[in-house]
Amino acid sequence: MAALRVARRAGGQLPGVVAESICPGFLGQLEQPKQMVMVTGTNGKTTTTNLIADLLVANGREVVTNRKGGNVAAGIASTLIRNATLTGRPRCETAVLELDERSARLVFPHITPDVLTITNLYRDTFTRNAHVWYVFDILSQAIPGESRLVLNADDLISARLAPENTHRSYYAIGRLPEDGAEREGIVSDLPACPDCGGHLTYEYVHLGHIGRATCDCCGRTNPAPQFELVDVDREASMITVREQGDVPSEQRYRISAGSITDLYNLLAAIGTARLLGLEPAEIARALEGGVGVVACRYSEVEARGRRLVRIASKGENGMACSRGFANIKREPGSKAVVLMLEDYYLAKDPTSTEFIGWLYETDFEYLNDPSIKQVVITGVRSEDMLLRVLLAGVDPQRVTCARDGLEAARVVDWRGTDAVFYSHAIHNEHVAEESREALRRLIEDEGEVA
Numbered sequence: 001m002a003a004l005r006v007a008r009r010a011g012g013q014l015p016g017v018v019a020e021s022i023c024p025g026f027l028g029q030l031e032q033p034k035q036m037v038m039v040t041g042t043n044g045k046t047t048t049t050n051l052i053a054d055l056l057v058a059n060g061r062e063v064v065t066n067r068k069g070g071n072v073a074a075g076i077a078s079t080l081i082r083n084a085t086l087t088g089r090p091r092c093e094t095a096v097l098e099l100d101e102r103s104a105r106l107v108f109p110h111i112t113p114d115v116l117t118i119t120n121l122y123r124d125t126f127t128r129n130a131h132v133w134y135v136f137d138i139l140s141q142a143i144p145g146e147s148r149l150v151l152n153a154d155d156l157i158s159a160r161l162a163p164e165n166t167h168r169s170y171y172a173i174g175r176l177p178e179d180g181a182e183r184e185g186i187v188s189d190l191p192a193c194p195d196c197g198g199h200l201t202y203e204y205v206h207l208g209h210i211g212r213a214t215c216d217c218c219g220r221t222n223p224a225p226q227f228e229l230v231d232v233d234r235e236a237s238m239i240t241v242r243e244q245g246d247v248p249s250e251q252r253y254r255i256s257a258g259s260i261t262d263l264y265n266l267l268a269a270i271g272t273a274r275l276l277g278l279e280p281a282e283i284a285r286a287l288e289g290g291v292g293v294v295a296c297r298y299s300e301v302e303a304r305g306r307r308l309v310r311i312a313s314k315g316e317n318g319m320a321c322s323r324g325f326a327n328i329k330r331e332p333g334s335k336a337v338v339l340m341l342e343d344y345y346l347a348k349d350p351t352s353t354e355f356i357g358w359l360y361e362t363d364f365e366y367l368n369d370p371s372i373k374q375v376v377i378t379g380v381r382s383e384d385m386l387l388r389v390l391l392a393g394v395d396p397q398r399v400t401c402a403r404d405g406l407e408a409a410r411v412v413d414w415r416g417t418d419a420v421f422y423s424h425a426i427h428n429e430h431v432a433e434e435s436r437e438a439l440r441r442l443i444e445d446e447g448e449v450a
Helices: 002-010 014-022 045-058 073-082 101-107 132-142 260-275 280-288 318-330 344-348 356-361 382-391 405-411 426-449
Strands: 035-040 063-065 094-098 115-118 148-152 168-173 200-207 210-215 227-233 238-243 249-254 298-303 306-313 335-340 372-378 399-402 419-425
Touching: 035 045, 035 101, 035 260, 045 063, 045 094, 045 260, 045 280, 063 073, 073 094, 073 101, 101 132, 115 260, 148 260, 168 260, 200 260, 200 318, 227 260, 238 260, 249 280, 260 280, 260 318, 298 426, 306 318, 306 426, 318 335, 318 356, 318 419, 335 405, 335 426, 344 426, 356 382, 372 382, 372 405, 382 399, 399 405, 405 426, 419 426
Parallel strands: 035 094, 035 115, 063 094, 115 148, 148 168, 168 227, 306 419, 335 372, 335 419, 372 399
Antiparallel strands: 200 210, 227 238, 238 249, 298 306
16 A cells, blocks of 8 residues: 555556556455545536535535546546555545546445435437446446435436435426426437336426426426525526425525536535535535636636636537537627637547537537627637538628637637637637637737727
C-alpha cells in the first residue's frame, strides 16, 4: 500500500491500473470509508457528484471524491488510494464518487455503496454505450440489493432499475410553465410503456421522455416522489422543494443556473444530501454561500451590456446538445450561437474519424428560430455540422463557418444581437473560453475607440 501511495504522484488512473495489474480484485481489498456514496446515469453525474460533495464539505464533512479522477474501476481505485494513509486506512470517512454506468458490473462486486444516486438513462455516445436498454441491463443486474437508491421518478426507464431492491427514494420536478404534453426530440428512448408496450399519455414533459406519464393499457405511472421541486422562481433564482415524510415540509433553495438539467442535478443532490443527514436549512445555507453548478458547465460574462455565455454539453450526445439548444432558444433577446461540439481529442488526431451519426439524433431544429440571428460553426468537421444545420431549416444566410475559435470571435455578429452563446463539448472548455475572451476584448476595445 505504501508503494501505491507513492505512485499516486503520477495522477489520474495510474495507481488503480498498477494495483489491479499486480493484484486483480484489489478494489475489494481496499479498506473503504465508512460512508460510500456513488452517482451514475447518462447525463449529469459529474455535476451531481460535485454538488453532493460540496454540500457535505460546506457543512463540515471531510469528503474524498473523484472530481479530477476517472469514473471507471481503475479511477475509483486510484481515488481510494489517494484517500488512504500509509497503513491503508481511509483519511476521510465519506466518499462521494462518480461511476460510469458500464463500470457498475466491475465495481459493485467489490463495493456496496450506502447510497446510489441515478440521474437518468437515455441514449448516450454511439461509440460508448450503444442503446439505452443495453446500459439499463448492465446497471440493473449489478446494483446491490443493500444500497439505498435515489432515483428520478420522472424517468420511467431509470425509475425501474433493480426492482428487487426495496430501499428506494425518488425525486421529481412538478409541472413547469414551459412544459408541453408531448415527448420532445427526433428520437424517443421510451416510445411505449416499458411494462406492457401500451400507449403512454403524458400529463407533461420536461425533456425527451422525462416527465409524468400513464400507460393507457396497464396503468403504469411514475412513482410518488419523496423530494419534489414544486416551484421555480427564476427572477429570484430560487426553487421550492417539497419533502414528503411524517410531516411534509417545504424549503426554498438558491439556484446558480436554471435549465431543466441543472434543476434535476441540484434536486438529486439535495435529496441525496438529506438522506446523508443534512438538514434542509444546512443545505440552503451552503447554496446561499456559493455552492452551485460548476463554471465549466455554465459560465456568463458581460461586455458592454452584452451577455457572453458558455453552455457545455456532453460530447457526441444528442440529448445533451439538444437541451443546450432548447435552453438557448428560450433565452430572451436576440442571439448569435457559436457551435464547438466536435470531440477535442479526436479533432487533434488527423488520422481519427468521429462518428457523425449522432448529429442526426440532435435537435438542431431549435436553432431555426427568429431570435437566433447567426449560427457560427467551428472545427475540422464543420462541413458535416453545416449540412445538419441546413437540413434543420436554418437560413444559409445566417450561417457562418470558422476555422477555429479565434476566427469565430472575429466573424460573430455581436453588434446585431443581445447575447452570444457558446455551445461547446465539455472537453472544449478551454477552446470556448479562449474564443469568448477574444470576443470580449474585441467588444471592449471597440467601445474604448468609440
